[in-house]
Amino acid sequence: MFRKKRAKQKPDATAKQLMGIVGEENVLYLKGDLLSYECDGYTLERGIPRAVVFVRNTQHVSDVVKQLNELEIPYIARGAGTGLSGGATPRGGEVIISLVRMKRLLDLDLENRQAVVEPGYINLKLTQSISDKGYYYAPDPSSQYACTIGGNVAENSGGAHCLKYGVTTNHILGLEVVLPSGEIIEIGNSGVPDQPGYDLLGILTGSEGTLGIVTKITVNILKNPEGKKTGLAYFDDIDDASQAVSDIIATGIIPAALEMMDEIAIEGVEASAYPVGHPSDIAAFLLIEVDGIQEGIDDQIEDILTVCKSNHVRDVKVAKDEAERSMWWANRKMGFGAMGAISPDYLVQDGVIPRTRLPEVLAHISAISRKYELRIANIFHAGDGNLHPLILFDASVPGESDRASKAGSECLQVCADVGGSITGEHGVGIEKSAEMRFIFTDEEMAAQTDIRHVFNPDDLLNPGKLFPEPGRCVEVKRDEKKVSV
Ligand SMILES: Cc1cc2nc3c(=O)[nH]c(=O)nc-3n(C[C@H](O)[C@H](O)[C@H](O)COP(=O)(O)OP(=O)(O)OC[C@H]3O[C@@H](n4cnc5c(N)ncnc54)[C@H](O)[C@@H]3O)c2cc1C
Structure with a gap:
């Protein structure tokens, strides 16, 4: 009896066009290969991308973006995939543009205490590369052995030592960015501390990969x-x-x-x-x-x-x-x-509160733990009030994932209620987009989505992230106008 040989999956037209830009060896399209990209560190939601393309330089990023615009195919930038809010998770059918092969240290200027890196450069590697010269890079997320500086910029990542030294945005001096139009722009990098005009560096840092793809980063380094x-x-x-x-x-x-x-x-x-x-x-x-x-x-x-x-x-x-x-x-x-x-599974939450409210907020979190019958561990950057309730659950027990998700949302509600915020460093992504309503009014959200649409008018870059249903037209009460949120 001969078993019928399964036909080898062939690249579709999109994958072939991407191969034409970056080479055959830099595109994944087989279902088995794509499975590794179905989520980031937030595992409660998953989606399969259409393809993964590994870019090696800025021109690749620009050409890939232009091609996908022409095809009207949505796309997502991805670093190491250690994000904890689903920022790099496909909703289904996007092309993932992976920056991990753009991983060079491009320049080191000790006199001016600056380094220039590609976005796929791993955070810890920067400190390791300069420590013998007496310098280090301050933002130190606990994932620093794996996460990329491009991902850190997108999430405005923090870390244990950010209490004294500030988070990523305080250490970024300039960026090269590929806009959703495919154009390449440089922001910051002027050598002076402040520039006239809008603070684009501030807007891009922490924008969770929804305004542009960062292809080069100039960072501030500190003396040990x-x-x-x-x-x-x-x-x-x-x-x-x-x-x-x-x-x-x-x-x-x-x-x-x-x-x-x-x-x-x-x-x-x-x-x-x-x-x-x-x-x-x-x-x-x-x-x-x-x-x-x-x-x-x-x-x-x-x-x-x-x-x-x-x-x-x-x-x-x-x-x-x-x-x-x-x-x-x-x-x-x-x-x-x-x-x-x-615990077989856990969900990391990330709220911020005024430090003085710690005892009452921890008591609330304990009550949430009892209500949902799930253990909640707390590990946090206490000095800056950045809480990380870790909700322990077992996804194989029917209903537990859902209970964990609800418990997480209630923890964020408590943070918002005491005058805090729904994220300190892990971003909003997919996970907390509904919770944005805990802290922003429709009008405030509309002001932000207006900015998104200036950069990303067709919402092809990282759709479905950061705001509740971005890209969809819904009524909000602002000057009787219809705006997308
Ligand atoms: C064990 C563990 C500990 C962690 N500890 C911390 C911590 O202490 N502090 C902290 O802040 N975070 C922490 N994180 C979360 C995570 O590591 C950070 O958010 C990190 O910055 C993500 O980097 P990444 O390269 O993995 O990005 P990804 O997960 O690949 O992407 C994250 C987001 O950035 C976007 N993006 C990635 N690269 C680019 C680019 N070049 N241009 C534009 N957008 C881009 C993606 O589209 C996505 O929206 C932790 C995660 C884990 C798993």
Whole structure:
């Protein structure tokens, strides 16, 4: 009996046209290959792209965009796909333009403390490439070993050390961008701190790949601090830890990092590949780092630990050497992934609140956990009020994914209700587009979608992201006009 040989899938006309621009070896079109691109780190929604095209230079990006415009096919820029809000996830049928093969460090200007990178350059690699010269790149998302600087620009990413040094937008000096028309523009890069006209650099940074595709980035690099001290403070009561956070900032010392983990999060990281032996019976710990000139650095960490002591801390310690400090940080940066050790699935949320509201918001999150009967771990950049409730669930149990999603949305509602926001650093993407209504009126949303339509009039670039149903015409009450939201 002969089994009929399955016919090999052939590239369709679109894939062939893309191959004509970037070469056959730089286009994926087989169903099996496309599966890897059906979502990013937010896995509750998925879609299959029409093709994936790996561009190698700016001209490729421009030519591919022009071609797709002609064919009226939507497209999405993608970096490493570590996004946590579905920004790089296809809704179905888009072409993914992957920037990962544009990964060169193009220029290093130590005198002016600048580096120029391609968008696929991995975040951590930049610091690794310049640390022996005494410099580093400050924005340090916990995914920095994998995520790209292009993705960081699109999401305006933050990280543990952004409390003192600011998020991505504070470190971007210039961009080269391919607009949805296919035109290539340069913004910033003038060598002066401010430029006349609209702040296009500000608008593009954090626009979640909906206004243009970033093809070159000039970043600010910093001199390594002379000294660093890192401490841990263990608390029996999470309210005491939260109060300590407010009191530390109130002293006027701005730590380089001020991170918090609660007891479920600690259970996860201690079961991960980087356990450090945190006590298993504490309610929360603070991981604190100060840096700057050597003189006075010991006093700074001592002052902060004294504040912890006045908030009923159980125990405090200071890292004795770089090895111990690195171990503590590896444990913290493993935080999200470590949830895999204690739960089959988890959903990362990302709200921001005024720091002083921490105790009441954490109590609300605990109530949400009880309501949906799902454990919620908390790992967060406490110093800047950027919460990450991690909702643990099992997607194989009917209804649990839905409950996790609802619990996540309620956590964001709580953040909005106390005067915070629905995202601190992970972006809106698909995941939180409905929640934009928690913080913006129709009129405010229309002002933003007007900007989107100036850059991206046909909504072919990353459709269905950031705003509730972008691209669709619905009535909003603004001067009796019909606008797209
Ligand atoms: C374990 C883990 C920890 C994380 N920790 C943090 C953290 O501490 N802080 C933080 O901010 N985030 C964090 N993230 C989220 C994520 O890593 C960041 O959002 C990161 O910036 C995404 O980069 P990427 O290269 O993976 O982009 P992708 O996921 O590929 O894309 C993200 C968005 O950017 C757009 N995009 C990508 N490249 C370009 C480009 N060149 N031009 C225009 N648009 C583009 C995409 O269309 C999409 O909308 C974490 C994620 C994980 C999985």
